[in-house]
Amino acid sequence: MQHASNRSILSRLFAVAVALLLCTSSAFAQQVLRLSTTTSTENSGLLTFLLPEFEAQSKLKVQVISVGTGKALELAKNGDVDVTLVHARPSEDKFVAEGHGVNRRDVMYNDFIIVGPASDPAGIKGMKSALDAMKKIVDAKARFISRGDNSGTDQMEQAYWKEIGAKPTGSAYVSAGLGMGEVLTMAAELQAYTLTDRATYIAYRAKTGLAIAIEGDPKMFNPYGIIAVSPAKYKDINYKGAMQLIEWLTSDAGQKKIAAFKVDGQQLFFPSAGGVPR
Incomplete structure (x- = not known):
């Protein structure tokens, strides 16, 4: 009888332990x-x-x-x-x-900014209008790297192209489908322009060597x-x-x-x- 009683106590203790474990797991979840x-x-x-x-x-x-x-x-x-x-x-x-x-x-x-190589092949540095600068990038056939991922940055960029009624074509436009940090790295490697949020640019500035070409346009509020x-x-x-x-x-x-x-x-x-x- 004593053994049976001990087994009963152990069974109840085991059940309590399992219940506590389940409750704890649920709490963690x-x-x-x-x-x-x-x-x-x-x-x-x-x-x-x-x-x-x-x-x-x-x-x-x-x-x-x-x-x-x-x-x-x-x-x-x-x-x-x-x-x-x-x-x-x-x-x-x-x-x-x-x-x-x-x-x-x-x-x-x-805010958003347009960055590119320090050599500024499209000659846009210091322009006040982001749209005018992007039109000049198109006209100069300078290379532009796009996020191409339906991100907030990508949506803003596509809205800009739509407003100016033009967009880089062929090898001048690369739709990367990548995150901002990766796109900045790619822009540096290909000596291209890109639209970026300022925060990620600053975090990657030392790695990329890209320079700010356009900033301060109210349209680039983020x-x-x-x-x-x-x-x-x-x-x-x-x-x-x-x-x-x-x-x-x-x-x-x-x-x-x-x-x-x-x-x-x-x-x-x-x-x-x-x-x-x-």
């Missing part, structure tokens, strides 16, 4: 927050700078998927992530209007927004975690952290949760 975002936030080093503080406060582990904006929104649309941080406002508004996301917030901004995936569409979305990240990034603490991020002493992103100076 709930602590993951999946974030799709652009290559610029990853390549620049911003997320590496920001996320440890958020993770320590929230007890969440953020899994980052860094792709172009188009792909980042597609992942969110399919419920493969919980929250998305991107920079293509028309696409963001469409994403929310179609019911895929909720609670979009402005987070930060920087705002970033963060959106939670709709919990009404996907019941298993970590909506609570998504909102924790959104609230933190747009809080005073998060905005100050964004402003504090610098490379070579230069601020790369500017907080915009409280409104954007134009």
Whole structure:
């Protein structure tokens, strides 16, 4: 009888241990927050700078998927992530209007620039208009490297070509289908121009030797927004975690952290949760 009693106690203890293990595993699973975002936030080093503080406060582990904006929104649309941080406002508004996301917030901004070889074969350096400069690149048959990946940068570039009614042709135009850092590297190797966000350019400037040719055109303004995936569409979305990240990034603490991020002493992103100076 004593042996039977011991076996019964051991069985109950084993059952409790298994239950605790399952609960613990479930808790760990709930602590993951999946974030799709652009290559610029990853390549620049911003997320590496920001996320440890958020993770320590929230007890969440953020899994980052860094792709172009188009792909980042597609992942969110399919419920493969919980929250998305991107920079293509028309696409963001469409994403929310179609019911895929909720609670979009402005987070930060920087700007696009056109960079190229220091020799400036198209003679565009110092021009004030990005469109005029890109038309001159076409006329000069200078080589241009495009992201070609439906990223926010790519969408902006394609809008520029459409506005001027022209685009480089043949070997003068390379659609890379790559992230911003890789495109900058390619532009340096091929002595070509490209459109880039300033943050990634600064992070890669020393590696590439590319020079800024065009900057300061208001058309090259580059705002970033963060959106939670709709919990009404996907019941298993970590909506609570998504909102924790959104609230933190747009809080005073998060905005100050964004402003504090610098490379070579230069601020790369500017907080915009409280409104954007134009």
